[in-house]
Every structure is written in C-alpha cells, then in structure tokens.
Amino acid sequence: MTNGQRSGVWLVPCLIPLLLLFFGGCRTIPEDPAPVVVIVEGPSDGDVLHTDERPIRLDTGLIDPATVEMILVRIEPGDERETPPRVVGGEIHFNLPLEGLEDGGTYRFEIFLRLRDGRIIAAGEPFSLTLQLGLPRLxxxxxxxxxxxxxxxxxxxxxxxxxxxxxxxxxxxxxxxxxxxxxxxxxxxxxxxxxxxxxxxxxxxxxxxxxxxxxxxxxxxxxxxxxxxxxxxxxxxDPEGSIPEVRSARTGDLTLVARPGLSWSTVAGADRYAVEYRTGPSPDDEVITWATGETSYRLPLEFMERVIAAGHDGEIRWRVRAENSQGVSTPWSAEHVLVHRVLAPLIATVLPPGGAVSVVMGAPSASPGVRANEVPPVEVRIDRPFGIARTPLTSEIVAELINQGLRREELVFSEEDVVRDALTGHTVLALGVLDFGQQFGLFGYERETEDDEAPESGVRRIGFHPEYRSHPAVGVSWYGASWMMNHLSRLEARNPVYRWVRENDTWRIEMEGDSDGYRLPTEAEWALAAGQRERLRPDGENVPVEVYRVFSSRELRGINYLRSGDAWEDPEPPYTRAGGPTNPVGALGNATPAGVYDLVGNVWEWIWDWYHPERQSPEDNYSGPPRALPDIYGREMRLVRGGAWNTPGGEIRPTMRGAFSPSATSHSIGVRPARTLPRD
Missing domain, CATH: 2.60.40.10 (Immunoglobulins)
Known part of the structure; x- marks a missing residue:
C-alpha cells in the first residue's frame, strides 16, 4: 500500500462525524425524556362503575413521591378537580373524585401530577367510565x-x-x-x-x-x-287560601256545655293562632284576643260569667286567624255566632285523683235469679281517676249533637229514618221502627232553609217531641254513642278519645288511653259507680266495693222498670200513653253517693267493653277483652248495663249484663258519657 492509500484509509473514519453533522442540519441532541408515571391499579377504558369508590395507585418511577404537590383530574366535558396525594410504600394513592357527577352518565378522565417545581406530568392514558350506581328517583x-x-x-x-x-x-x-x-x-x-x-x-x-x-x-x-x-x-x-277552617262552635250551634271550646283546622306553616271573641253583636262590646300555638281554645270562666249575665241563650261571637314565624297573618275567618245553652250533664267524680279501689263485679253463684253471665264475682282494681255523667244524654241534647254532625256533613241521612257516619257508614241513630221497638222521643223533619240568608231546600234534620225533651234519648247505636263522645270532646276543646282506622274493607276503633275527652265507661267503671255506698277517698286505697245487692223496696221506688208503677208508665204497647215508657232523667231521685242518677233502670247504657259471657281475672283498670266472643249467629256484641223500663222487677239488680250488636238500635238503650280525670 502506498503512502497515499494509507492516508485515504485514515481520512474515512475522520470524515464520518463531519458528514453526520453536515447532513443533520440544525437538529439538536434531545434532552432527557419526560418521567413515566404508570397507573398500577385503576379503571380500564370503558369500565362501568357500580360504586362511588374507585381507588387508584400510581407508580411515579424516577419521580420522588414526596415532590408531588397535587393530583389533577380532568373530567370531560369541562371539569377539572384537585385531590391531595397520599404516599403509601413509595406509591401515590387516591380515590377518583366523582362528587357532582350524575348517575347514568359517561365521563372521560385524564390524570396529571403537579410537582412542587411547577411541572405537570401526565399519569397513564386517558380512560372513559360509565356510572351505574342505581340511585333511585325520589x-x-x-x-x-x-x-x-x-x-x-x-x-x-x-x-x-x-x-x-x-x-x-x-x-x-x-x-x-x-x-x-x-x-x-x-x-x-x-x-x-x-x-x-x-x-x-x-x-x-x-x-x-x-x-x-x-x-x-x-x-x-x-x-x-x-x-x-x-x-x-x-x-x-297563599295567606288568603290558608284561613283556618272552624271545626267546632259554628254559626247556628248551641254550645251545649258549660265552658265551650273553640277549635279549628291546622294551617300548614302556622306558628301561632289569634282568637278573637266577644259577647254580643254591638261594636261597643269588648273584644278579647288570645294568641295560642294550639288549634283549640277553651273560653275562660270569667268570660262565660259575662255570657251568662247577658241572659238566657246569650251569644258568643268569635273568629280566628293564623300567623307564621315571620309575622305574616292570614285574613280572619268568618265570624261565628253561637247560642250558649247548657244541655250536657255534669260529670260527677266517682274515683278522685290519688284514690284507688277494688270493685267486685258480678254476683255470688248462689244468688237467686242471677244469670250465668253474672257469675262468678271478679275483682278489678281501679286507680285511674274518672267521672261519669250524672244522667244519660237526653233527647234534646242528642238531637242537637246529631244536627251539628249533619251540618258538618260528618253524618248523613242514608235512608228516610237512619242517620249514618259519613266516614264509616255505620248506623248512628234510627228513627221510626228500630231494630228493637219503636222510636218515641226523636223524629226527622225537612226544613226549607239551613241559613235564612242562603235558602236551601231538602235539608233534613232531627227534632224531639217536647214531652220527651228531658227523657233519655233512645235509638242510638254503640257506633253513634262513640261518635257523640268525640263530638262532645270537640265542643269542650278536649282531645277525642276514639279514632277509626281502616283495615282492608273494615273499620276498627282505637281508644287513646291518655286523652282527656269524653268516652263510654268501661264495665268496671260503670259497676263501681253503680255499686258504691259512700264517696271514695282521694288518699290511697279505699275499702273494696261489692256491686251485687238486693234492692230494698225504698230503692225500687226510685227505679223505672217494668210495672214499677212510676207516673210515666203504661205497661201495654206502645207504652207511651202516659208519657213514658221512660221517665225524665233524675226524676225518681235515686242518686248514688257521687250524685249519679238512673244507673239502674230507665234505659240500658252502652259500655265500651266487648261482651264475653265469662269474665277473666283482669289487670288494673280493665277495659274488657280484646275481642268479643261471637254468639251462635257469629255476631260480636258490645256490653250494656243497668236494665231498663222493660226489665222485669225480679231481674233488676246492679250486676245485670246485656249485649247487643254495636250497630243495633233499641227503644230501651241510652248513652251516658264518662271521662278520665287528671291525676294531679
């Protein structure tokens, strides 16, 4: 090889870098590549989430996890969120932020890391998710x-x-x-x-x-x-559309009770109610305004004294409005005008607060003439204070109670001579021919106008024959008696005791035990009232009361029974020629030590309890079995106590028990209210 050849061989390796530099033009040597962040655990593109918790783990590779300041999550369409990182074992952990996203929606996610030096690093590949948590539509x-x-x-x-x-x-x-x-x-x-x-x-x-x-x-x-x-x-x-609706004590009503109560409907959102009342029509009469948070108000005794001082059938005028917590009021309701006439019997205290007594119901087995359902004697302890009306309800007050129910459309005439409960359809009162006998005190009539200023034709109401004004009303069913108890409660602004509950196609009655309203007496309470020989003490246990006894001839003279010889008796049908067969309540003067009249004789009285021929050993304040024992015809009966004008003299005793269907109407069954008294 010549010297020239040797020099050419040497030049080739020297020229290669120069040629590469020349042909590369302006290209530069790249910097270190961006750090790679990998999603170690997380969703895959297209996943469907059934839970709102989706944990994600990131491997940051060469990046120190401690230098990660924040995780950025971009959600399309148009949302970006931050979530703090959590370092676990050299990895970044976090939950995918889903707050505010809609169930059923599909979203695209991109994840980035923001480092403390300001750099933004992508983490993994973008992915799409569909949320299907199954949240309900409310x-x-x-x-x-x-x-x-x-x-x-x-x-x-x-x-x-x-x-x-x-x-x-x-x-x-x-x-x-x-x-x-x-x-x-x-x-x-x-x-x-x-x-x-x-x-x-x-x-x-x-x-x-x-x-x-x-x-x-x-x-x-x-x-x-x-x-x-x-x-x-x-x-x-809408304040004008929210005026309270008057529930009791409406224009045209008699007050019936000594201290009437005013009641009205609840207005949604009302914080309090203003009640305005006065004694007469004159604009000079003093107007009294009272604010209350309740939907009822009992007129004070001082005001009622002014009404009484105004004379017989004094007027009470009143109206009501609602007010919210901001002080916004509805307009006043229409002014209602009541006539004050007391017809309801007073409640006599039988067991005073603080007292207790055991009452022995029933008769000894060897007693002459007693029926099987009167034996054996059963002892019941009562410590719930209560009172019972001095007399049964008269024809006059029952006519007014029914008419108030008809005016409110709580009651309806379903047939010519039957008044029914508009809610349940139960018979309340029958006129004319009854299930047992004939109605003699009450009748139905048609009035041309309900309001003199707004004539209506065909308005049917209840009247009473004047000669039976103060006689006990008859023809009232047990259902009717319980309706009357609730209505009397409303007239005094008390809490009604009874509540009807619909179960399938039938109605069931429930009793509110703590209510202060009127109710029917239990059998034990009635027996105590009929059997007591002296007033009961309010301080602890009293001597037990034995109900059974044989009446003396003097006592029998104060009882209306068949062929008793009282002034109103006619022993032959239709029994009314002498003004009977009942007598005016209390007319025979047979009062108990508590001042209660006619508990035995005159009319049977409806009792709360279901009828069962055999009494069990009951608990304190016993109110009867949970259900009746059906008779041979499958009928379930309610109790009646006391006997009546058509009971033979040999059967008149305070332990007598009878039973009728709760829908039955009879010419010998009446109604006597009772009421639980406050314990203190």
Missing amino acids: EPREQDMLTLDPRPRLTWLLPEELPEEHAYTVQLSVRGETVPVELDHSPETTRPVAALPRRDIVTAEDVRRGVVLPWHVRAVSPGGVLGPLSPTAVIRY
Missing part, C-alpha cells in the same frame, strides 16, 4: 304544598324494593338553588324521608305576595354521585 309526597312556613318540611316517598346496600343522602333544590337542610330519616330503613331547610327560603314579602316555588329532590351517594332529579313539585304561599 317522588315528592306532595306535588302542590300550601303553607305559610318559610322553612317548610318537604317529604318524599321511599322507593320500593331498594337493596339495603344502596345507601344515600339527598340534595334539595328550590328555584334551582341547592338549599342546606337537616334530614329526617325513616326509623325502619334509616333512609332520609324529609328535609327541613336550615334557613328561610322566602321573605315575609314573598309570603304576602303569594309566591309559588318549584322544588326538586335527588338521591346522593356517599361519594357525592347525583341520582336522577325528582319530578317538579311546588310550594305555594
């Missing part, structure tokens, strides 16, 4: 709510057959704005069923103007995923 319970409440309690129906694992809270929006609320939960499922705003959602001026607010509710998962929006419901503010 249904407002009231589509159109009328209220005065600036913070109304809003309720909705629980979804049916929702799996227990589907826990959720709710979000409430009014006029499109989310409202902070306190939630009420169902005790059975612990799920929210109502929401109470934590602030007023309307101003007082809004309420006065009568605004209408649309509202929605939606379920929200624990992680904040939003369920479907409920149908739109509205909250209406």
